[in-house]
Amino acid sequence: MSKIIVLMGAPGAGKGTQARLLQERRGLPQISTGDMFRALLKTQTPLAEELRPILATGALVPDDLTIRIVRERTGQPDCLGGYILDGFPRTTAQAEMLEKIAVEQGNEIGAILVDVPFEILEKRMTGRRSCPVCGEIYNVYFKPPKMDNVCDLHPDVQLNHRADDNAETSKVRLETYEQQTQPLLDYYNATERLHRVDGTRDVEPIYNDIEKIVTGGR
Numbered sequence: 001m002s003k004i005i006v007l008m009g010a011p012g013a014g015k016g017t018q019a020r021l022l023q024e025r026r027g028l029p030q031i032s033t034g035d036m037f038r039a040l041l042k043t044q045t046p047l048a049e050e051l052r053p054i055l056a057t058g059a060l061v062p063d064d065l066t067i068r069i070v071r072e073r074t075g076q077p078d079c080l081g082g083y084i085l086d087g088f089p090r091t092t093a094q095a096e097m098l099e100k101i102a103v104e105q106g107n108e109i110g111a112i113l114v115d116v117p118f119e120i121l122e123k124r125m126t127g128r129r130s131c132p133v134c135g136e137i138y139n140v141y142f143k144p145p146k147m148d149n150v151c152d153l154h155p156d157v158q159l160n161h162r163a164d165d166n167a168e169t170s171k172v173r174l175e176t177y178e179q180q181t182q183p184l185l186d187y188y189n190a191t192e193r194l195h196r197v198d199g200t201r202d203v204e205p206i207y208n209d210i211e212k213i214v215t216g217g218r
């Protein structure tokens with residue numbers, strides 16, 4: 001049976017970095033609803049205009065739309081052998097829908113929490129920068145690029161600062177996580193599908209723990 005890996009953790013916990021590594025090293029498609037919404041913002045459509053204020057404030061996109069894009073994306077052929085969800089599910093309705101999608105696809109679900117205390121998360125979010133070319137993620141406090149605001153590998157491009165990584169939006173995103181998404185941890189825990197990894201360490205030891213869980217030690 002192939003597996004749906006639900007990577008959980010507050011915004012700034014490092015889920016995206018870990019999901020990208022799993023994709024690179026294990027060939028598992030990384031499906032980030034946040035990335036998909038940000039890509040949609042760039043299209044000149046009414047949907048982009050609908051999404052813009054939601055993402056700008058750090059609130060959640062309505063469940064029906066979110067579920068629709070996940071169902072669509074995970075139905076693609078590259079997802080047949082399993083995939084990683086980064087940033088989905090975030091609400092009980094989304095988690096319930098994922099159970100149905102998993103049954104339809106013949107997949108089983110495993111959840112991994114990248115656990116980081118709230119005090120550290122705010123700095124991680126406001127300090128985050130990424131390379132628009134290769135997607136490499138930096139942090140001005142914890143992992144600065146060699147030269148100010150440019151990628152180590154692409155020195156001719158300026159790093160991106162996500163519009164929703166400012167202090168005010170970060171606070172809303174953390175509160176939204178606490179209220180809406182944290183209850184899902186209890187849900188996966190109660191059904192014995194929740195694994196926890198200590199997300200305060202460097203990227204590699206966290207990755208090693210996650211990889212062991214994903215491959216079942218194989």
Ligand code: AMP
Pocket residue numbers: 011033034035037054055058059060061062066086087088089090091094164173
């Ligand atoms: P992320 O990159 O995962 O932090 O997501 C960025 C933003 O996209 C969030 O603050 C939400 O506005 C929206 N978003 C991402 N995933 C979801 C989801 N599963 N449900 C609702 N909104 C989402």
